[in-house]
Amino acid sequence: MLRVCLRGVKATARVGLCSTVSCHVALCSILFHPSGASRVVVAGLLTVSGGVGGTILYAKWDHKFRAAVEKNVPYSEWLLGLALGPAPQDTGLPIKKRVSSILFIYTASAEATQIISAISEVQSVPAPCDTEAAKTDSAGTAEPLTERPVEEVAARLAQQDQEENNVVASVSASLEDSLASSAQATLQAIGAQEAALQAIGQHTHKLKEAMEAEAPSEEKSTQWKDLETALADRTTSMNVAKTALLKANEALDSLKSVIDKSKGLKVAAARPLILAAEENLHKMVVDLDKVVSKVQSAESEAKIVAQYSELVNEAKQQFHREVSSLTPEIQANWKGLTGKLSTDDLNALIAHAHRRIDKLNRELAEQRVREQIHIDAALEQQKLEDQKALEKAVGTALQHVKEEARLEQEKKLAELREVIEAEMRTQLRRQAAAHTDHVRDVLKVQEQELKAEAEQVLSSKMLEQETRYRQLTQEQLDNFTLDMNAAYARLKGVEEAIDSHVEAEEEARKAHQLWLSVEALNYTLKTASAESPSMPLEDAAEAVRASCVDSDFALALASALPEKSLKRGVYSEASLRARFYSMRSLARRVALIDESHNTLYQYFLSYIQAALLFESQQEAPPTQLHSEDLDAFKLLSYASYCLEHGDLELAAKLVNQLRGEARRVVEDWLTEARLTLETRQVASLLSAYANAVGLGTTQAP
Amino acid sequence: MAAEHGRKWDRCLADTAVKTVTGISVGIVFSVLFFKRRTWPVSFGSGLGLGMGYSNCQHDFRSPYLIHGRVVKEQSSR
Numbered sequence: 001m002l003r004v005c006l007r008g009v010k011a012t013a014r015v016g017l018c019s020t021v022s023c024h025v026a027l028c029s030i031l032f033h034p035s036g037a038s039r040v041v042v043a044g045l046l047t048v049s050g051g052v053g054g055t056i057l058y059a060k061w062d063h064k065f066r067a068a069v070e071k072n073v074p075y076s077e078w079l080l081g082l083a084l085g086p087a088p089q090d091t092g093l094p095i096k097k098r099v100s101s102i103l104f105i106y107t108a109s110a111e112a113t114q115i116i117s118a119i120s121e122v123q124s125v126p127a128p129c130d131t132e133a134a135k136t137d138s139a140g141t142a143e144p145l146t147e148r149p150v151e152e153v154a155a156r157l158a159q160q161d162q163e164e165n166n167v168v169a170s171v172s173a174s175l176e177d178s179l180a181s182s183a184q185a186t187l188q189a190i191g192a193q194e195a196a197l198q199a200i201g202q203h204t205h206k207l208k209e210a211m212e213a214e215a216p217s218e219e220k221s222t223q224w225k226d227l228e229t230a231l232a233d234r235t236t237s238m239n240v241a242k243t244a245l246l247k248a249n250e251a252l253d254s255l256k257s258v259i260d261k262s263k264g265l266k267v268a269a270a271r272p273l274i275l276a277a278e279e280n281l282h283k284m285v286v287d288l289d290k291v292v293s294k295v296q297s298a299e300s301e302a303k304i305v306a307q308y309s310e311l312v313n314e315a316k317q318q319f320h321r322e323v324s325s326l327t328p329e330i331q332a333n334w335k336g337l338t339g340k341l342s343t344d345d346l347n348a349l350i351a352h353a354h355r356r357i358d359k360l361n362r363e364l365a366e367q368r369v370r371e372q373i374h375i376d377a378a379l380e381q382q383k384l385e386d387q388k389a390l391e392k393a394v395g396t397a398l399q400h401v402k403e404e405a406r407l408e409q410e411k412k413l414a415e416l417r418e419v420i421e422a423e424m425r426t427q428l429r430r431q432a433a434a435h436t437d438h439v440r441d442v443l444k445v446q447e448q449e450l451k452a453e454a455e456q457v458l459s460s461k462m463l464e465q466e467t468r469y470r471q472l473t474q475e476q477l478d479n480f481t482l483d484m485n486a487a488y489a490r491l492k493g494v495e496e497a498i499d500s501h502v503e504a505e506e507e508a509r510k511a512h513q514l515w516l517s518v519e520a521l522n523y524t525l526k527t528a529s530a531e532s533p534s535m536p537l538e539d540a541a542e543a544v545r546a547s548c549v550d551s552d553f554a555l556a557l558a559s560a561l562p563e564k565s566l567k568r569g570v571y572s573e574a575s576l577r578a579r580f581y582s583m584r585s586l587a588r589r590v591a592l593i594d595e596s597h598n599t600l601y602q603y604f605l606s607y608i609q610a611a612l613l614f615e616s617q618q619e620a621p622p623t624q625l626h627s628e629d630l631d632a633f634k635l636l637s638y639a640s641y642c643l644e645h646g647d648l649e650l651a652a653k654l655v656n657q658l659r660g661e662a663r664r665v666v667e668d669w670l671t672e673a674r675l676t677l678e679t680r681q682v683a684s685l686l687s688a689y690a691n692a693v694g695l696g697t698t699q700a701p
Numbered sequence: 702m703a704a705e706h707g708r709k710w711d712r713c714l715a716d717t718a719v720k721t722v723t724g725i726s727v728g729i730v731f732s733v734l735f736f737k738r739r740t741w742p743v744s745f746g747s748g749l750g751l752g753m754g755y756s757n758c759q760h761d762f763r764s765p766y767l768i769h770g771r772v773v774k775e776q777s778s779r
Contacts, residue, residue, distance in 0.1 A: 594766075595766045598759070599759055599763075600758055603762065661762075665706055
């Protein structure tokens with residue numbers, strides 16, 4: 001039920017429902033189980049739900065609290081995410097700080113950044129502001145920021161430097177260009193103005209000369225011509241000067257605009273350039289103004305002189321007209337008069353002159369009278385003009401002074417800045433020195449550490465290499481030794497094999513020899529004829545003994561041959577068999593005789609028994625002898641059977657069971673049989689042994 | 702062994718014969734001499750001779766079974 005409620009909570013307004021649900025549960029529990037324990041449970045539930053709801057609400061309102069809760073309480077982030085949605089990313093404040101720091105960094109001076117260079121932790125802010133405060137400020141503001149990597153800052157600084165350099169370069173280039181152009185124009189203008197001035201001066205001078213000098217007509221005409229040329233020159237030079245002035249003004253204006261623009265860039269490195277450019281501009285302006293004023297004064301003087309010349313010309317013209325009116329034949333230029341005139345003309349001229357003088361005197365008197373008024377008026381006018389000129393001059397001077405003051409101020413500012421920067425540089429240099437010392441120390445320590453480490457590594461590597469080398473050499477040695485051992489062992493094996501081969505062959509030869517001797521022995525045994533025994537086995541035995549010197553067994557066997565057989569030889573089985581039958585009859589005849597029954601009467605009885613008793617000639621002996629089988633006749637028949645079937649041994653055994661006289665009678669046969677058996681046994685053993693040895697030593701092909 | 706048996710028989714018989722003849726002869730002699738030609742010394746003598754011969758024969762045949770003992774003085778071995 002609670003899970004369903006939670007799912008509903010996810011869909012709609014979340015917080016309140018949770019607590020209402022718990023309240024509902026609590027109410028239900030109160031309604032249905034109004035007992036003490038349930039009351040306690042309900043109260044507990046209420047408090048818990050209230051706490052949770054309150055926490056969630058507060059977390060919704062305060063993000064820091066939410067972050068703290070999420071950090072400290074394990075599954076709270078799930079719950080809060082469920083209730084309020086994911087936490088909002090808190091990026092507003094740090095971005096501002098970052099931007100401000102960027103700005104700070106951006107406004108760092110190039111020299112300062114060069115000094116600081118790769119140090120990234122000190123994001124200090126050098127000039128133009130107060131450095132210390134700015135440093136701490138920026139350091140303080142830079143704290144919450146993530147420290148940018150050295151490369152980034154350095155790159156940025158380098159980039160900024162480069163930008164600045166570019167800007168400075170461009171600015172300086174533009175300034176230089178404009179300065180150059182403006183200087184050129186100004187110089188040109190000044191030159192032109194000077195030329196104009198000179199032209200004006202010359203013109204004035206010439207005019208004055210022309211006015212005052214009394215020269216002959218040709219000279220006068222040349223003078224006038226010169227004057228005209230001078231006037232022409234003056235006009236041209238004035239025009240040129242004007243155009244040059246205009247150009248210079250244009251250039252100066254452009255320079256000013258460039259300066260303003262470069263001022264607007266606010267790049268400190270360009271400031272002295274700007275300053276210099278401004279100074280140059282000012283100087284140029286001043287020069288230009290001076291020259292212009294000079295030209296103007298010259299012009300005014302020239303105007304005065306021109307006016308004067310005009311007046312003089314007018315007077316002259318008047319005079320000339322008068323003179324010409326008087327003396328028409330006189331030519332225009334009265335200065336060119338020589339002694340061509342007659343006395344009348346002269347008198348008329350003198351009279352005219354006197355009249356003129358009178359007129360002039362009258363005019364002079366009039367003039368003297370109007371003089372004051374004119375002078376006052378002129379003075380007034382002059383005063384006004386002077387005032388204007390003064391104002392203008394004052395204005396320009398003020399401007400110049402202002403400009404100079406500003407330039408001075410700027411210069412002083414620049415100087416101060418430089419001084420401060422120098423100071424800061426020294427401080428930074430000190431800091432850098434301290435830092436370099438510290439870094440040197442640290443580097444020394446690090447160097448030592450690294451050296452130690454490297455040495456350790458080197459020594460360990462060397463040790464490793466040495467051990468490996470030793471291991472390898474040891475391995476090689478071991479391998480070599482192993483190989484050598486193996487080869488030696490193989491050699492030994494081969495030798496042993498050869499030896500054993502030789503031995504085996506020897507053995508084989510011996511075995512063969514033994515076998516041959518044993519065969520010889522056997523053959524010797526076979527030489528026994530029907531009646532006589534075999535050859536004496538002495539030689540054969542000797543041969544056998546000779547051929548089996550190293551075999552104890554064979555030696556023992558060879559020496560186990562009975563003496564009798566060696567000396568006399570043995571009887572063959574056939575002969576024994578034959579003898580048996582003759583012996584059998586005798587044994588039958590004395591069957592009853594033994595130790596106690598050995599009278600002649602017994603003899604007689606046993607003879608009769610033998611005559612009358614009929615037993616089977618041959619009877620197969622049973623596997624076990626019973627007491628009734630120990631009868632002589634039976635035994636003899638058994639023995640006969642055995643003999644007939646070639647079993648001498650059993651026959652001998654059976655015969656051995658005879659007792660009494662019968663036994664005595666068959667005794668020698670028995671010994672003979674025993675001898676034969678013995679010899680045969682030994683021979684067969686020997687032959688078996690020889691065969692075995694021969695088989696053992698025989699090598700497969 | 703059979704040969705010895707035969708030899709024994711030969712000896713026995715020969716001996717018996719000799720003894721009998723000798724006995725007979727001695728009997729004859731005695732009979733002639735002492736016992737007035739009676740026959741009893743001859744038969745006695747022959748009997749004697751036979752007997753002696755028989756006894757010898759038996760002894761001869763018995764001889765392997767006879768145990769010959771001697772009296773050994775007890776020697777204290779203390």
